Amino acid sequence: MISHATDATDSTVTDEALRSLSGTADPRLRDLLTALIRHLHAFARETRLTREEWERAIGFLTATGQACTDTRQEFILLSDVLGLSMLVEEINGHQVPGATESTVLGPFHMTASPARELGATIDLVGDGEPCVVSGRVLSQDGTPLPGATVDVWQADRHGFYDVQRPDVQPPGNGRGLFTADPEGRFRFRTCVPSPYPIPTDGPVGELLAATGRHPYRPAHIHFIASAAGHAPVTTHIFVAGGDYLDSDAVFAVKDSLVRDFAETDDPVLAQEWGVANPFRHAHVDLVLERS
Incomplete structure (x- = not known):
């Protein structure tokens, strides 16, 4: 069982997420996802992202995708x-x-x-x-x-x-x-x-x-x-x-x-x-x- 520290600054979830990429066969994909996870997690820590803000961001991205059509790329x-x-x-x-x-x-x-x-x-x-x-x-x-x-x-x-x-x-x-x-x-x-x-x-x-x-x-x-x-x-x-x-x-x-x-x-x-x-x-x- 994986346990995480209660303080986000000491959390191990970032390391665990990065380790989960170890089996990625494509090295460029592995590099891209590694950098993405590191920067996203750092952003969340720096801004102390709230659950409400996270949910609103997910909703915004969902709406952006839903606005795309064959002739519009939101x-x-x-x-x-x-x-x-x-x-x-x-x-x-x-x-x-x-x-x-x-x-x-x-x-x-x-x-x-x-x-x-x-x-x-x-x-x-x-x-x-x-x-x-x-x-x-x-x-x-x-x-x-x-x-x-x-x-x-x-x-x-x-x-x-x-x-x-x-x-x-x-x-x-x-x-x-x-x-x-x-x-x-x-x-x-x-x-x-x-x-x-x-x-x-x-x-x-x-x-x-x-x-x-x-x-x-x-x-x-x-x-x-x-x-x-x-x-x-x-x-x-x-x-x-x-x-x-x-x-x-x-x-x-x-x-x-x-x-x-x-x-x-x-x-x-x-x-x-x-x-x-x-x-x-x-x-x-x-x-x-x-x-």
Whole structure:
């Protein structure tokens, strides 16, 4: 029979829990669980966690799981607002100077982006400010990567993704999967993104309210760029001069990812690119690290 000391500071339960992992065949799993148990037990001791607080935490995590659907990932949202998602990105980010910095995936990469031709629009509603995004996918030495894939997704001008308002937006609105040309170039039409609040109608929203935090993200477009022989990068570009760049609810802004969405008055270029003139234009080179 196992007996535990009545004083939590002298309790043997942590040692016993750690010993229970001795038969774990996967060494990485054993290391992860060992660290998790040590830190969770230390947290409980440091805060003198009460039974009521423990029960409330269990209820919160249960509600977080229940809020997840095929098109909503509340646990990723929770990880985002706690800064954990961004920390994992920083730990696993690029090591090569000049490579594009990574940032969070976010909770709305839940459906496959439809394949689209270069220069096509991802704005299927067409009620936002016209914008063209162009760029190149490059290797770390500046060599273009022909055939690289560029997965993009963004909210509409009202700050909602297609999966949030399927009665208003057609499936795939704000999304596109593009293949870079022989010079590594890509281009697509869209609308200028707007700042928006992350979903606040679930447990994560309650957490933000309880801590007095706002739910807003600065205006941005998501990217995942990948090419053979290179590590893919998950990143954003943020609209320069916009609100919330210094207080992103998910801590994902990096200076290197802020881009000018410059107003462009060029009727010839507008006709070539199939967009109304004047329009906004942003350029981004996505630089991948060799794998």
